[in-house]
Amino acid sequence: MNLRFTVDGVPTTVVIAAGESLMDVLRRIGKTSVKNGCDRGDCGSCAVLVDGRAVNACLVFAGQVDGTAVGTAEGLAHDGELHPLQSAAVEGGAVQCGFCTPGMLMLAVDLLSRNPEPDEAEVRSALSGSFCRCTGYVKPIEAILAAAGTLLERRS
Amino acid sequence: MSVVNVSGFIRPIDIATAFVAVQQGSIPVSGGTDVILHEPPAPVSLVDLTVLPLSGISESGDGFSIGATTTLSEMLEHPRLAAHADGVIADMLRLVGSPLLRNRATIGGHLARGRLSDVIPVLLSLDATINWYDGSPRAGPLADFYASQTHRTPLIVTGITIPPMHRPAAAAFRKFSRTHFDLAILNCACRIDIADDGSVAAARVVVGETPALAASVTDAEVLLHGRPLDPAAISSAATIAAAEIPARDDDRATAEYRRAIAAVLVRRCLAEIAGRLP
Structure with missing residues (x-):
């Protein structure tokens, strides 16, 4: 069957199997920032945005995202300039092995779109479905709070 | 996957x-x-x-109507629904999976599956009505839907209606699991309505993951009815719940363990409610 959707803003048509997961389809078309960590919705490494909401791509039937806009970490940078969340992660030492980073970034995009000024507890709560194998949680939380500040400054 | x-x-x-x-x-x-x-x-x-057009939350004199494909996040982010019944729905939803899961999982999926749910005990305690389609649109009490095994027949769950609370009343939810991500080893939802004379006018004591389908502990509800919600009543209801739930062994816990947990969760829910009532 055909799946028609946009991926990081690019209209995309891909032939999929009826039972294929969104994670497997995205990785197959080259979006390898979508990490296969557990393949059962426990770890959050495959988190992507579907119409703006972060979901575990491994738990979504690809056929169900027909007509939607899917966002991955690969769509965050524009014209060679990193997204403030990415810059904050790099500058703040929030990336260790990096495996969980793309998923955490998508969770953060979802959070900041609904809550531009989260407190630390709200960031911790939002990240609660994303597991860092290096157990580095403090730096990502600091980076998201810093990026939230940058984004607010840009808007004002 | x-x-x-x-x-x-x-x-x-x-x-x-x-x-x-x-x-x-x-x-x-x-x-x-x-x-x-x-x-x-x-x-x-x-x-x-x-x-299908099965998503969304609306509010009327009959309470909240929630479409089957509404996500758990959409419920949690609906300010009026989240505040309903002392916030018991929101308290419970924050303990269901992760935000990533709640952004995708729907109320209809929970209702259709029946088991392995923290949502269902709370909806049972609030006397929710379920809507479904089996060739015709149907509606009925959620408790009957499971008691009659209707959920095992071919049908499509279309939504749920949560009626208004008749104050003074209060509700509470407790879950016992290894982590809040994990499915419950046992869960409990209670609701108490109070009459003008201060006695209990209606009681719901629902225990789930026994591991049978969540259901009212009827003898505990009968015991609580018509008397003040005092420590003696709470203690008796907890003892009855431990004895009456259809506890079984499974890979999460033994029946004996579940009975011990049931007494604690029922007592905590009712004590929380007693503290909230005027």
């Missing part, structure tokens, strides 16, 4: 078309987070319910 034994994917034009497919053996899919984890034994088609 891609599922190999899915041979077709149906986008129905209306609920009647979707139901015909379900009658013919297709699996209805809403958020899909549970279906995708279970490989069917033989090739089967999926019916995507999310293309």
Whole structure:
């Protein structure tokens, strides 16, 4: 069957199997920032945005995202300039092995779109479905709070 | 997790078309987070319910009507629903999976599955009414839906209605699990309505994951009725719940363990309610 959707803003048509997961389809078309960590919705490494909401791509039937806009970490940078969340992660030492980073970034995009000024507890709560194998949680939380500040400054 | 034994994917034009497919053996899919984890034994088609107009939350004199494909996050982010019944729905939803899961999992999926749910005990305690389609639109008390095993027949859950609270009243939820991500080893939802004379006018004591379907502990509800919600009544209700729940062993816990937990959770829920009542 055909799946028609946009991926990081690019209209995309891909032939999929009826039972294929969104994670497997995205990785197959080259979006390898979508990490296969557990393949059962426990770890959050495959988190992507579907119409703006972060979901575990491994738990979504690809056929169900027909007509939607899917966002991955690969769509965050524009014209060679990193997204403030990415810059904050790099500058703040929030990336260790990096495996969980793309998923955490998508969770953060979802959070900041609904809550531009989260407190630390709200960031911790939002990240609660994303597991860092290096157990580095403090730096990502600091980076998201810093990026939230940058984004607010840009808007004002 | 891609599922190999899915041979077709149906986008129905209306609920009647979707139901015909379900009658013919297709699996209805809403958020899909549970279906995708279970490989069917033989090739089967999926019916995507999310293309039908079954999503959304509305409020009227009859309470809150929630469409089946509404996600748990959408419920949590609805300010009036989240504040309903002392915030018991929101308290419970924050303990269901992760934000990523709640952004995808739907109320209809929970209701259709029946088991392994923190949502259902709370809805039972609030005397919710379920709506479904089995060739015709149907509605009935959620408790009857499970007690009569209707949920095992071919049907499509279309929504749930949560009635208004008749004050003074209060509700509470408790869950026992290894982590809040994990499915409950046991859960409990209670609601108490108070009469003008200060006695209990209506009591709901619901225990789930026994591991049978969540259900009222009727003897505890009868005991609480018509008397003040005092420590003696709470203690008796907890003792009755421990004895009366249909506890069984499974890979999460033994029946004996579940009975011990049931007494604690019922007592904590009722004590929290007693503290909230005027």
